[in-house]
Amino acid sequence: MGAGDWNGDGTRDTADVLAYARIKSDGTLEPFQLSAVFPGTPDDQSIGAGALVNAGGGNVYYYILGGTSSGTDRVIYTKLNPTNGTPGPWSVTTSISGADWFNRAAVVGTTIIEANGNLRTTRDARYATVTPATGALSAWSAPTTYEAGAGHWDYAMTNARSGGNDFVYILGGAPSPITTVLKTQVTAGVPGAWTPTTALPVDLRRVTAASVDNYVYVCGGTTGTSSITAAVSTVQIGTVAANGDITWSASPANMPQARGFGGAAIVKAADIAAGVGGWEMY
Structure with a gap:
């Protein structure tokens, strides 16, 4: 899954849907499909962090945190159908602490850890917890510095x-x-x-x-x-x-x-x- 410019006009203003594809048994992909358009105005969230959380009991959620060249702190998420993996309607939950893009996130259990991107100048990370039944996020923790210095982006983040x-x-x-x-x-x-x-x-x-x-x-x-x-x-x-x-x-x-x-x-x-x-x- 991934958000991006899917109408081919080359602008970030149309990064307003999620593309997804089912994986075949041999590892190849079925044709990509598009989710419903993101909510809100503006609705684009390009180059924000993504996070996939399996909260158990058939509750699997995909989150997009921040994004867009002008920066947003908005967090949106969708619940995936437990039978076929298709994304459902989008909802808005607790914002990250400051507008950003090129930010990154990683997941451990029901915890999402999000770190700064191109707009937030401090090298820090914070975390929030997913409510399994609804997918809503808790308040974000206070930031923790991961490295001294200002400005850090284009990195990878994984667990x-x-x-x-x-x-x-x-x-x-x-x-x-x-x-x-x-x-x-x-x-x-x-x-x-x-x-x-x-x-x-x-x-x-x-x-x-x-x-x-x-x-x-x-x-x-x-x-x-x-x-x-x-x-x-x-x-x-x-x-x-x-x-x-x-x-x-x-x-x-x-x-x-x-x-x-x-x-x-x-x-x-x-x-x-x-x-x-x-x-x-x-």
Whole structure:
């Protein structure tokens, strides 16, 4: 799933729907469909953070937090049909603490952790809890600084689990491509202090990441100072230890195209070993 400019006019003003597709048993996708238009005026929420929360009991929600080039603090969400995964009507819930875009989010259980993007100048994160029966968010926590300095965007954010412990990571980013990786352990839905862990093997910005079990996959990104040049096709695989530290290795199978500012998702069909198979384009 992902929000974006779906009428092809090249403007962010039309980023007002969610595109989604069902996954076939062989991993390929059915044709994409579009959700109902986002509520409100203006209704666009481009390049905001996304979060998918399985709250149990058939209650699965997708959230879009912030977005648009002028910035919004609005949070909208939809409940997914438990039978076929289609999104339902959109609702508005508790706003993030300040208008932003290029922000990021990760999920542990029913906790959403959201971190700053291009408009909020402090490098901080906060969290809110999902009400399982309704999908509404609690009030957001007070912000916690994850790193000293001002301005940080174009990074990846994901979660992983190892040794029964849950972690959230912030990887790479801008204004210049960096290798820094930061982690926090989430206990009973509450993130702890942020600390550095093993840096990425290469400087990356406009990068994306996904995780399954105790593996983190960092896909593509750009290595130049420009956000739209020097895209790479590499995949870095991180193995997460029980204390949250990461050991990095390069995937034996790069993507068939260089990709920057993309998205990544993993659907787990069975237990896996570290690594990726051959890539397919379709």
